[in-house]
Amino acid sequence: MTDNVRVRFAPSPTGFLHIGGARTALYNWAFARHFGGTFILRIEDTDPERSTEENTQAILSAMRWLGLDYDEGPGIGGDYGPYFQTQRFDRYAEGLELLKASGHAYPCFCSAEELDAKREAAREKGGVAGYDRTCRSLSADDAASRVAAGAPHVWRLKVPEDRGDIVFEDVVRGEVTFPATAVDDFVLARTDGSPTYNFAVVMDDVDMHISHVIRGDDHLSNTPKQVVVYEALDEAIPTFAHLSMIWGADGKRLSKRHGATSVEAYAELGYTPEALMNYLSLLGWSLDGETTIIDAATLKANFSLDRISKNPAIFDVEKLDWMNGVYIREMTAEQFVERMIVWLEAAGLSDPADVASRPEWFARLAPLVSERIKRLDEIVSMVEFLFAEPEIDESAREKVLLKEGAGRALTAAIAALAHCEWDVEEIEAALRELPEALGLKPKAVFQAVRVAITGSTVSLPLFESLELLGRERTRARLAANAALATE
RNA sequence: GGCCCGUUCGUCUAGCGGUUAGGACACCGCCCUCUCAAGGCGGAGAUCACGGGUUCGAAUCCCGUACGGGCUACCA
Numbered sequence: 083m084t085d086n087v088r089v090r091f092a093p094s095p096t097g098f099l100h101i102g103g104a105r106t107a108l109y110n111w112a113f114a115r116h117f118g119g120t121f122i123l124r125i126e127d128t129d130p131e132r133s134t135e136e137n138t139q140a141i142l143s144a145m146r147w148l149g150l151d152y153d154e155g156p157g158i159g160g161d162y163g164p165y166f167q168t169q170r171f172d173r174y175a176e177g178l179e180l181l182k183a184s185g186h187a188y189p190c191f192c193s194a195e196e197l198d199a200k201r202e203a204a205r206e207k208g209g210v211a212g213y214d215r216t217c218r219s220l221s222a223d224d225a226a227s228r229v230a231a232g233a234p235h236v237w238r239l240k241v242p243e244d245r246g247d248i249v250f251e252d253v254v255r256g257e258v259t260f261p262a263t264a265v266d267d268f269v270l271a272r273t274d275g276s277p278t279y280n281f282a283v284v285m286d287d288v289d290m291h292i293s294h295v296i297r298g299d300d301h302l303s304n305t306p307k308q309v310v311v312y313e314a315l316d317e318a319i320p321t322f323a324h325l326s327m328i329w330g331a332d333g334k335r336l337s338k339r340h341g342a343t344s345v346e347a348y349a350e351l352g353y354t355p356e357a358l359m360n361y362l363s364l365l366g367w368s369l370d371g372e373t374t375i376i377d378a379a380t381l382k383a384n385f386s387l388d389r390i391s392k393n394p395a396i397f398d399v400e401k402l403d404w405m406n407g408v409y410i411r412e413m414t415a416e417q418f419v420e421r422m423i424v425w426l427e428a429a430g431l432s433d434p435a436d437v438a439s440r441p442e443w444f445a446r447l448a449p450l451v452s453e454r455i456k457r458l459d460e461i462v463s464m465v466e467f468l469f470a471e472p473e474i475d476e477s478a479r480e481k482v483l484l485k486e487g488a489g490r491a492l493t494a495a496i497a498a499l500a501h502c503e504w505d506v507e508e509i510e511a512a513l514r515e516l517p518e519a520l521g522l523k524p525k526a527v528f529q530a531v532r533v534a535i536t537g538s539t540v541s542l543p544l545f546e547s548l549e550l551l552g553r554e555r556t557r558a559r560l561a562a563n564a565a566l567a568t569e
Numbered sequence: 570g571g572c573c574c575g576u577u578c579g580u581c582u583a584g585c586g587g588u589u590a591g592g593a594c595a596c597c598g599c600c601c602u603c604u605c606a607a608g609g610c611g612g613a614g615a616u617c618a619c620g621g622g623u624u625c626g627a628a629u630c631c632c633g634u635a636c637g638g639g640c641u642a643c644c645a
Contacts, residue, residue: 094645129645194643201642205570212641236643255574264572264641272643279645303573303640326575327638335638364581364593371583372592391582394638398580401594411607454606464605513603528603540605 087119088293091152092283094126095137098344099144101336101397102298102328105362109325110296111150112363112385122290123155125166128282133168144345148355149378154290162290167282170289174277177285177315178237178270186314187270189225189235190217212266213238237271239281241310248306253294253323253387260306268307280304284311287320296323296387299394323387325366326394336397352425352459357406365395375408407456415448422448422461429462431469447550450542464542468550472537474563482539483567487522488530492564494520495531496557504553510545534563 091107093099099107114121123145127133142156154160164170181187190213192200200214217225218240229235241262248260270281277285287295302324312319330340342348348358356377363381364374367390376384410418419437422444426432437444451464466472474483482488494516502508513531517524532544535556541547548556 092645096645126645132644190643197643205641207570258573260573261571266641269643274643276643278643283645298639299574300639301645304645306573324574329638331580333637361581366581368582370592374581374593393575395582396580398594401581404594407607453608510603524603532604536604538604542605544603 086293087114087117088122088291089114089119089296090122090124090287090290090292091150092124092126092286092297093141094129094132095134095141096129096132097137098346099141101343101345101348101362103141104144104148104345104358105328105365106296106298106325107145107150108148108359108362109323109367109385109390111152112381113294113296113387114153115382116385119293120153121151122160122162122292123152123165124286124290125156126279126282128167128276128279130168140344140346144349147349148345148359167286170282170286171276173289174271174282174285175275177281178277181239181270181314182237184314184316186240187237188218188220188240188267189229190238190267190269191220191228191233191235192216212263213268215267218267234273236269236273238267239270239307239311239314241265241267242313245310248309250305250309250319250322252302252305253321254390254392255302255324258302258305260303264303265306265310270311280307281311284308284315284317288312288315288317292320294321294323294387296325299324299326323390325390326392328365329394329396331396331398333396340397341399352457352461353402353406354409354421354458357402357409360409361402361405365397366391374405403456410452410455410458413452415445418448418452419444421458422451422465425458425461426465426469429466431462431466443550446546450546454542467536467538467541468547471559472535474533474537475539478533478537478539482526482529482533483563485526485530486568487520487526489564489567489569490520491516491522491527491530492534492560492567495527496560496564499548499553499556499560504549506545506549509548513545530567531560534567535559 089110091103091110093103093107111121113119123142125138125141127138138156145152152158154162155165159165178187192213197213204212204214217238220228245262245265247262248265250258252258268280269278271277286292305322305324309319328336330336332340336343342351345358349355359378359381360376363376363385367385369376369380369384369389373380413421419441423432423434423437427434447465447468451461454464455461495513498512498516499509502512513527514524516522517527520527528544529539531548532541533539535544535547535551536542551559
């Protein structure tokens, strides 16, 4: 592991792992893995109102599910911890002392009301917002004595008078320039001593020797402020890469209105982590513009920051569905059975012991199902008829069983299947003879059998289904429905 | 309001001065076929947001406009 590439994903545990956050995590991970660098997970839990332990756990489990393993962070530690911001307050305090000592921070006694008023006024005039530096002109003695006297105060960054435009390199945007006026003497430490976000991140990224900051676009405007903090701290500025946002289908910020937004929700809907990872990797990045199926190994081998696109992307569930289907179809029977049984067990239809008792049966079933679904949750309705007596769908009964000839077809099927070998070929051969013998269309015969066996006009392939169902149950269902069908 | 960022088929994107503007999803048609899928073949779909430049030549470079987004907190 080389130390020249150290990146981090730094979520706030104020909710589940969002799709956008997952992509940010994925890009950091892929970048680190590509260069044999270090991927760090840091929990930014400084907002006590909204941060919860549950959310932290949910984020960890979502990352585990996606396969985004980290090298330093919660649960596994590392040389630059702790990895929870709430456990790093002493470091922020030390950093602040450093800035005070070097003259880069000064106390401000302005009240919230005063600041609000000033901000309003400044905005009215149009143009430059930000703190007007009132307390910056306080004499050192005056400020010190007021602090000593216990006057409530915050600590502000003293942006150098001669600091010109702030220019930094962003791998995806190129050179980004902010006018000096975009950075005011912002607050580093609040009245209660806690650090503000823009100060804490820089302290953490410095302490953790972060080489590349890969994060959401919404932080681009924070970057000049952070750059000034790095300078005040006299620390090296990392390389930045700001990822544009992911939007919902309507081009608006992705939210509950758009359906599932958390990684967890996608897992529950039957998406595979492999597919979600593949889809997310292509949402704002491309290998060559042609390749769409990219597994983790390929991603690790090819990921690069310079192929990240600048424009925001709309999350397209239909493409994810297609991709999920591709991954499902690529599974071996064993892999698919492994996933299938989870869903069947949840539905109360089967369990691992069942698989263990008849592995070949499940192995035969697997490919029939896997090539027909896009999401794992579709498994249940598709194979239910093999585990329980199906209910005959009303419209299927009307359209098929109550059609003239259906009863004869079922009766004939019973006879035809009575003595043949019970395997697909024999079953098919036996049933194929019926249409002609009965003077019915093949479709009419097969659909009648299908509905009688599965309860639906749409099902897994007929002959295979019968084989899997077994001779006895097939005969019983055919007989039961023959009695109710139209001759 | 100010500052910053973005704009190629409906969607994700390729393109980085000269291409019939390529691929993928979705869509349509045909083939395969016991239903549904999968698969194969083919099709439609982008005046490259708009307007000016620069250039022999611009989707590609520059400027402006429009639209969208972000930041502008003692949130993160």
